Amino acid sequence: MDDEQDPRQRFAEECRSARDLFPERRLNQTELARMVRVSKSTISRVEICEGPIPPDLPPLLDQVFSTDGLFKRLYEQIAAGSFPAHSRRRMMLEPRARAIAEWSATLVPGLLQTGAYARALFSAGDPRATERELVHKVGSRLARQDILRGSSPPDLSVVVCESVLRRNVGGAKVMRDQLAALLWYGSQPTTVLQVLPFSANAPELLDGSLSILTMPDGATVLYTEGVRSGSILEEPATVRHLSRSYDVVRASALSRDASADLIRELMEAS
Structure with missing residues (x-):
């Protein structure tokens, strides 16, 4: 104990x-x-x-x-x-997952954030945070990305809403660097990064983020998150329903190449 x-x-x-x-x-x-x-x-x-x-x-x-x-x-x-209590089990499961699927309607998923982008989010979320607290929070978030740089990274599928790319977090330079990071991640052989354009029909998942973790034994665990709360979902019917919703979002998104073109266009225009 x-x-x-x-x-x-x-x-x-x-x-x-x-x-x-x-x-x-x-x-x-x-x-x-x-x-x-x-x-x-x-x-x-x-x-x-x-x-x-x-x-x-x-x-x-x-x-x-x-x-x-x-x-x-x-x-x-x-x-x-080091993470909020509601997300700690997810943080324990994530390094062991053999496949991860992410959907976000509002922000770049933590696994793909740059340090400056994460810092801007933490600063906005807690204006009274000390420099030491910010450094610790950013370091903890970036440490998650080690799983993508190892010798056997998980298969990663990410779909973000177009609004994620256009929302100004931290200023023009922070956003340019973040968009450049997304291009790099999207070019990796184990990652598929797609953008859901504004022209697509509003998905069922529009009001939150969703992570789908496939574990080594084949079990599927879902994690949904709101502003100050999060939930692990394992009930089979719920897992099937939300996994299907993710499939619909992914099918409605731009292709991998078209998504990269849009990210590059926004980066160059910023």
């Missing part, structure tokens, strides 16, 4: 313990830092639960200590804990 309540503390304890019990000899922090290609101060901060854990560190620790993904799993729990 303690592990579930405080994965950050367990991460630190497991790191210290693994150093002490390293097969050849006890490793000091400097030696471990050299093996995982970070500074000694980074290892020190990790072991006293101070500051964020670099997202590329957990798999390196698993490799060095032969811990079969332990540090990666703990990191996923830590990352999930």
Whole structure:
């Protein structure tokens, strides 16, 4: 139970313990830092639960200590804990999904956001947030994108409403960079990015966002989100109904190439 309540503390304890019990000899922090290609101060901060854990560190620790993904799993729990309570289970499931489908009528999905775009959203949502809080929130959001850069990224299908591309978030430069990022993501072999144009009929899903996660065992889990709430949906009839609604949205959207052309046109005009 303690592990579930405080994965950050367990991460630190497991790191210290693994150093002490390293097969050849006890490793000091400097030696471990050299093996995982970070500074000694980074290892020190990790072991006293101070500051964020670099997202590329957990798999390196698993490799060095032969811990079969332990540090990666703990990191996923830590990352999930930095999100609002209603979205934490989704954050736990997302790194394990073999396929992810996203629909958004209002904003660029978090998996595809640039740091500046995410920061603008967080600043608008909480004008009193401190610089440290903003840095932490943006870092947590960007850390999610590690799953798209690994050796075996999930199949990703994204449909956004045209309004997402035209809505000014953070100013002209932020939007240009965000549109450029969408073009890059859309060009990746495992990603299909489409735009639902204004000319399409209003979809059933117009009033919110939807994520469809297909897990390794074939199970399908849905996540819907509003302004300050979110829900995991697993009831078979609901999953079938909303998955079908997503299929309709995707069929009504522009093709992959036509979507890229529209994004490029808006980027160049901004």
